[in-house]
Amino acid sequence: MPEKDDWEREFDHRWANSAxxxxxxxxxxxxxxxxxxxxxxxxxxxxxxxPAPRRSSWASTAMVFGCVVAVMVLIGLVQFGSAR
Structure with missing residues (x-):
């Protein structure tokens, strides 16, 4: 029991915070x-x-159109493969 009292006394946060x-x-x-x-x-x-670096509008437009074309080609290939 004395060990527990020493332990509590050593780490008594209430006493330290009330300083x-x-x-x-x-x-x-x-x-x-x-x-x-x-x-x-x-x-x-x-x-x-x-200031953020400004991107040219044509690069963003080309990227969007490229993604749309890639999706259209992918859909066409899937439909062409299922028609056989």
């Missing part, structure tokens, strides 16, 4: 020291990714 002073993490301390001398520029939450 009045909580030390910041090492990263938080590093950023605070860095920003004290050189504060960061304001930035939006999510910046614009920039």
């Amino acid at each position: 009045e002073h909580k030390e910041p993490s090492a990263r938080a301390r590093m950023l605070a020291a860095r920003w004290r001398d050189n504060p960061p520029d304001p930035a939006p939450f999510r910046g614009d990714p920039g």
Whole structure:
């Protein structure tokens, strides 16, 4: 039974969370020291990714027509094979 008490006392999260002073993490301390001398520029939450590369309309049109022709040929081959 004493082992269980030591285990509970060692990992008592309620006691740790109720502490009045909580030390910041090492990263938080590093950023605070860095920003004290050189504060960061304001930035939006999510910046614009920039303009998307523009595709030419003829390439998209050719792709659509090519897919339509391929489906028509495939359907024709299936129907031709079942007619025999």
